[in-house]
Amino acid sequence: MFRTRATKGVNLEKNHCFYSRTASTNVTVSQSSLSKKRPLSTTVPSTSQASSSRSKSLFSVGTRSSTNAKTAAAKKPATSSAPKGATAPKRAAWDTKGKLEDLTKQFESFRKEMLNKENMAQQVVEQKDQAIVKIECEMSEQLQSANKECEKLKNELQQKNTEFEVERESFVKKLKELKDENAALQDKLELVNQQLRTEQKMSAKLRLDEKDLKLDLEARDNTIQQNLSKIAGLDTRVKECEGVIEELKRDKLEHEYERRKLHNTIQELKGNIRVFCRVRPCLPSDGEQENIYSYPDIDQKKISLTKPLSFNETAINETLRKTEKFDFSFDKVFDQSSGQSDIFEEISQLVQSALDGYNVCIFAYGQTGSGKTYTMQGPDMPTDSSQGVIPRSIAQIFQSASQLEHMGWKYTIEASFLEIYNEKIFDLLGNPGKPEKHEIQTASGDVVVTNLTIVNVGHPAQVKGLMETAVKNRHVAETMLNAKSSRSHSVFTLKIKGVNSTTSETCAGKLHLVDLAGSERLKESKAEGERLKETCCINTSLSALGNVIMSLAAKKSHVPFRDSKLTYLLQNSLGGNSKTLMFINVSPREEHFSESINSLRFATKVNNCSIGTAKKVIK
Known part of the structure; x- marks a missing residue:
């Protein structure tokens, strides 16, 4: 199937x-x-x-x-093949064969x-x-x-x-040809119409321009006639103004000359050798110090030094201590609260004299650690407020030179920086790896140092770089009085030459800014070996400086300038043709009392001297 x-x-x-x-x-x-x-x-x-x-x-x-x-x-229930109405007999439980059938x-x-x-x-x-x-x-x-x-x-x-x-x-092609022909004719017609309108506008404009030109020509003729009359009047006025300008220039030059003369007179009245005193502020490293200085006058010209009570003295001597005061008078005294700007305000007039054609010498004197280098140069990382005398002097010279340019003055400035260490001259701007021998010579009345680096400077920033180089090359060492003591005299010199193109006047000034080595006695410094030699040379040169000043004050025929390299170098700035300022720096520490009073006594001797009238250098 x-x-x-x-x-x-x-x-x-x-x-x-x-x-x-x-x-x-x-x-x-x-x-x-x-x-x-x-x-x-x-x-x-x-x-x-x-x-x-x-x-x-x-x-x-x-x-x-x-x-x-x-x-x-x-x-369908399980049934047998028997007829539907019949019920099969139930098999017995043991009849398995029957159940299978x-x-x-x-x-x-x-x-x-x-x-x-x-x-x-x-x-x-x-x-x-x-x-x-x-x-x-x-x-x-x-x-x-x-x-x-x-x-x-x-x-x-x-x-x-x-x-x-x-x-x-076929129809589209024919239509396109007709449209193109129509567009070409329209463009041609528009071009012809545009040309026609342009020609009409130009014609109208030309007629208006012709009319305007005629009117303008008439107005210009009138203006020319008026201007010619004004020009004639202005020519007369210009000649009058030129005469006034020339007169004002002459007056200005005369006023500048008078200003310089009066400025110099004021400086001479103040004294051509002056002494300023500054007391260094206390530093954190100084610890707690008793104030041994007092300032009795309001003019800031006097200072009193009180001897401190020693450790082995008894309280009975306290009453006697009041009588052990030492009074000194100087041209100016700066207490511990005085800042760098206060210092330079008094010095700036001498700096101006150098620009006017005078020799000026400013030197800082004092024991080690009294603040000489800080006063002259400032700290290692100076700010505008902490700059020392040298950078401030440079800034003033360049500023004043710039202001005098419109009066016809033109200045050239040369800078040099040297140090005198153990009575030998070292060029601080030269190559320290190749030192050269330097000698002091005189030529045409001027003092020069052989083989010395001289730099033409045109901006204060350039001088700042020279200062940084010089500081790196300077001799310093540790002493009992200062961990970083300058062991040499540093001399920063600016030669200033000026020419006036209007009057043909010339001038030549020189500014010496000197940071002297620390002045201390051997028993105080406890120097040994190389430090002992340095201290001896320093004290010898400082003693020679004092002798020169005393000889000048006594008007002796022979002044011992050659006794030291320092006085020999500065002879033209210490004599009668110069203005000199000694800046005495003293320490506030009690244990430095002896050195401080020695410095003040030396400054008093200098302050009592008179070296004559300074003369302007004109070449």
Whole structure:
């Protein structure tokens, strides 16, 4: 039975493939055209859909048959082959063979019923397949007819379209030619109209311009006549102003000359050798110190030094201590609260004298650690407020020189920096790796140092760089009084030459800014070896400086300038042709009382001297 069903299925598939190939050779038409030809109650399925439907039908029929048979077998109670009304006798529990026979009969009955149902399902499937094949044949014929008619209509439509397209292209081409011709004519017409309008505007403008030019020409003629009259008046005024300007220039030069003269007179009245005193402020490293200085006057010209009570003295001597005061008077006294700007305010007038053509010497004197280098140069990392005398002097000179340029003055400034160490001269601006021998010589009344580096400077910043180089090259060492003591005299020199292009006047000034080595006695410094030699040389040169000043004050015929390199170098700035300022620096520490009073006594001797009237250097 199963072999027969399979054979029928193969025949059905062959018929289906035949109709599928027939349908695929024809052009598919829309359902609307088929509806017009022949109305159908149902939509014609495709060949693949028909095949799938048949397969699904066969599968569903077989499945339903099998399912129904199983359901019937499950629901139908176990019965024997006896008639329907009869009830089989119940087998005994031990009758296994009888029970097996009953089950065998029941299975055979189910099997026959199942075969009958499968045959019935097969017949139904065959009937449906025959109906489907018939419908497919009819639809195929209709489809072929519709495709033929559609192809015919399509060919006719394509021919009409071709004819229409040819005619349309002809009309489009002709229309384009007409449009191009029309556009060209329009452009030509617009150009002609534009040219016409331009010519009309230009013609009107030319007529207006001609009228305006005539009016302008008349106005200009009137203006020229008025300007000629004004020019004649201005020429007269210019000549008068030129005369006034020349007179003002002469007055200004005379005023500048008078200012210099009065400035110099004031400096001479103050004394060509002056002494300032400064008490160094207490530093954190000084610890707690008793104030041994007092300032009895409001003019800041007097200072009193009280001897401190020693450790082995008793309280009984406290009453005597009040009488052990040492009073000193100087041109100016600066207490511990005075700043760098206060110091330079008093010194700036001497710096101006150097620019006016005088020799000026400012030197700081005092024991080690009294603040000489700080006063002259400032700290290692200076600020605008902590700058020392040297950088402030340089800034003032350049500022004043710039202000005098509009009066016809032009200045050239040369800088040099040297130190005297153990009575030998060292160039602080030279190459320390290749030291040269330096000698002091006099030429044409001027003192020069051989092989010394001299730099033309044009700006304060340039001098700042020279200062930094000099500080690195200077000799310093540790002593009992100072961890970083300057063991040499440093001399910073500015040579200033000025020429006035208006009056042809010339001047030459020189400014020496000297930071002397620390002055202390051997028993205080406790120097040994190389430090001992340094201390001896320092004290010798400072003693020679004092002797020179005393000889000048006594107006002796012979002044021992050559007793030391320092006095020999500064001889032109210590004599009558110079202005000299000694800046005494003293320490606030109690243990430095002896050195401080020695410095103040030496300064008093200098302050009582008079070296005559300074003379301006004119070349």
